[in-house]
């Protein structure tokens with residue numbers, strides 16, 4: 001199995017999601033080319049999350065197929081962090097993300113990003129913002145999502161969270177980890193951490 005084998009499950013999941021997902025789905029090729037993605041920068045590689053099978057087992061029917069596909073593929077994805085501990089504290093090593101599709105692979109799309117994000121329990125992803133429009137689709141577990149434009153909300157499997165360009169947003173987990181499909185539409189630039197807390 002490869003990212004290519006995971007792709008149909010990603011597209012099928014997005015097709016079953018509510019309105020904002022269609023806009024993100026529209027720009028995604030059905031059969032993207034494969035290309036070896038650049039490795040993480042030195043010091044930013046992260047181990048494969050070790051609880052993906054368990055998370056997949058807890059997922060409801062609507063997200064279970066994609067969770068199971070991710071768990072099956074996880075060892076062949078390139079897990080990484082975007083931050084240092086100086087940037088974001090314990091979150092830097094408590095979460096990991098793996099690219100599925102981006103302009104530089106492993107599946108090639110013209111712009112934006114499709115990735116899988118695993119956030120361990122009891123973590124705080126500090127307020128951050130970025131140019132690309134973002135869609136989070138929660139697949140398993142749950143997290144509390146906060147932003148400067150939307151109410152603070154706990155979201156579980158099947159829920160979507162949309163962030164406009166430069167909308168400052170943050171995320172918190174408690175006793176449960178969270179597995180999230182994350183998409184960026186537009187340019188592909190690293191998030192900027194906002195040093196003051198979002199309201």
Ligand SMILES: [Fe+2]
Pocket residue numbers: 130134163169191
């Ligand atoms: Fe974001």
